[in-house]
Amino acid sequence: MRPILIVGSIAFDTLHLGGKCHSKVLGGSATYASMSAAHFNPVQLVGVVGQDFPDSATKLLRDRGVDLAGLEIAQGETFHWEGRYSEDLSSRETLRTDLNVFADFKPKIPQSFRKAPFVMLGNIDPTLQIEVLEQIDKPAFVLADTMNLWIDIRQNELKTLCSRVDMLVLNDEEARQLTDKANLVHAAKALRALGPKQVVIKKGEHGALLFQNDEVFALPALPLASVVDPTGAGDTFAGALIGYLARSNDLSSNSVRRSLAYGSVLASFCVEGVGMERVSKISTADVDARYEQLRGLTSF
């Protein structure tokens, strides 16, 4: 078994969706990514929560195959984010961010996690993402996710991080913002020049693009009749992607293409429920069936 080390945020979200308010929804980049990656391979999670973090949440993660030896329980409350989505779910506004115990988070990688061959640096401050790399042995594959906030306030650190990872995952707007190039082909070229062998550009309901070697791979998203909550879809996508790569232990370009398809499949389940309610209930058979559906949907 090739464990996947996943570092990132763990949160409780308050989600305003279509006139309804859902409070105390388990969230955070590391949580979504871990629940997704663990569908494929064992996960070692590193993150911080407060004393309010309930047994039900740790049980949910453990039952899915997530090793919580790196879960730090700090004095105070768990990171809390509150946001309201637009009616068509295409945009959201942050109503409140309570960093709480996350404000002083310094990832401490347990000795037993330092040899993980697959590493996902979930969306947190790139300074912390780099600190994780300082603590671990040379892994076979490192994926880093990021967001617009870090492009705004930690651009130099983010570029340093890029020089040290194998794959960078970000969305189309972030790719444009980080490179100052409107055309995604040019943006991806500029991002690969920073270091990553693979650049994955997420486009939400429009799918994703993968740039590696001299080739491009374009994957549409599954058209869904019911989209309930987009929270965590990107983290879920990246989690499944690295999960598949770890399970297959195959970093060939075709395998990386397939990993995006698995990412898209898990993300499609993610948005069909509030928080992790849908992803936490699906089986391997569900995942495989939808993967075949995605293949059928895209072939000509």
Added chain:
Amino acid sequence: MRPILIVGSIAFDTLHLGGKCHSKVLGGSATYASMSAAHFNPVQLVGVVGQDFPDSATKLLRDRGVDLAGLEIAQGETFHWEGRYSEDLSSRETLRTDLNVFADFKPKIPQSFRKAPFVMLGNIDPTLQIEVLEQIDKPAFVLADTMNLWIDIRQNELKTLCSRVDMLVLNDEEARQLTDKANLVHAAKALRALGPKQVVIKKGEHGALLFQNDEVFALPALPLASVVDPTGAGDTFAGALIGYLARSNDLSSNSVRRSLAYGSVLASFCVEGVGMERVSKISTADVDARYEQLRGLTSF
């Protein structure tokens, strides 16, 4: 040979693109669609131009295999549209519309065109599109394109038209507007309930979706390093689509999927040049090479 009857607008466009102004650019829905469809099969064009329409334009169309027996030359000037694109080419504003001879256009289908087995009703007033159907024998396949203007001011006529065509082609915003459904899966279902066996939803740089029988086909667009002018890309897409169907004479669901891929290929050439400059110069080998590129780009 199975000729394709194409009816629509013929225009001269003035295009403001990235600070440059291009005037007297040959355009119009029927022109773009014909130049694209004629890459695959002979085209019979019906449209109106003014006395200012130059020999160079008729020669361009004839040389590509377009039969101009249905080209009406009326007293006055050719339809003129002037528009300015945003810097990233994602939106445009109309600066001026001179309908000229197009204001009184009543499509007259020559006797020799009335048995065409494949018919494309390019984007014009749905009342006129219906008048075309009244003049022709029962064709094997009718494709109709439309635009937001007709959804605004001719919605009933457009819905009547839908009940009489095999395929409806429109973009995502138009699909939402015509059905009042934000979700494209629901919108496509509502559109198919109006009559068309196939509904194609264009998403520009994000590709296209095809809904037919109980299946969905999702096709990404080729990521292009150079996008110069999006004018006519949708008409070019639809023209190649019906062109491929006519050439193959195969209306199976797999063939319709392939026809979208050829549509995407021709549209990708279209946007790489101003007006028709690129599409008018490519060869069958260029088209086939890019089709294989699109297959490679999407397979996993």
